[in-house]
Amino acid sequence: MENRRKKLIAKIKIAQQQLGLDDDTYRDMLEGTVGKRSAAQMTDKELTVVIEVMKSKGFQDRASDHEADKPDVTEAKKALVGKIEALLADGNKPWRYAEAMxxxxxxxxxxxxxxxxxxxRLVAALQINANRAKEKS
Incomplete structure (x- = not known):
């Protein structure tokens, strides 16, 4: 169940970036939708409601495409692949970006x-990239 929750929160973060919402606008939208200013404090049902609202505002959910590209790795490597997935989501980049790297x-x-x-080393390179992108904005 925890994995589902993480995916819902990741999807909301992707939607935030796709819709171009700054942090204050994003938190105001969350509060207006379910009465909470943080996705981490929401139930799975509330997270789903927020995703539906974001879809109504133009979010295009490409999770099925994204999941199809996610590499299937051994249990020992899953945590690192999860970090790669999070960095890609934060940067709004596809899996093929990490594969090219x-x-x-x-x-x-x-x-x-x-x-x-x-x-x-790939996680470190993606983190450096993310830090550089943050400095530019």
């Missing part, structure tokens, strides 16, 4: 072919 960095076309050390 993996190919440039390690000459590997698929993320699931990376070693744990290489995954750590």
């Amino acid at each position: 993996a190919e440039r960095m390690f000459n590997r076309k698929r993320i699931q072919w990376l070693s744990t050390d290489q995954l750590h």
Whole structure:
């Protein structure tokens, strides 16, 4: 159940970025919709309501496409792939962006072919990219 909750919150964050909502506008929208200013404080049902409201405002849910691209990795690598997924979502980037980085960095076309050390290095590179993007805005 916790995994479903994380996916709902991630989807809301993607919607926030897709709709171009700054933090105050986003929190006002949450409060106006379910009476809470943080997605972390919401129930699964409230999260679903917020997603539906965001869809009515123009959010286009591409989760099915996104999930299809997510690499299938061993249990030991799932946490790192989760970090990659979160960084991609924050930057509104597709999985093929991370795959292109993996190919440039390690000459590997698929993320699931990376070693744990290489995954750590890919996470670090994505984080550096995210930090640079934040500095520019």
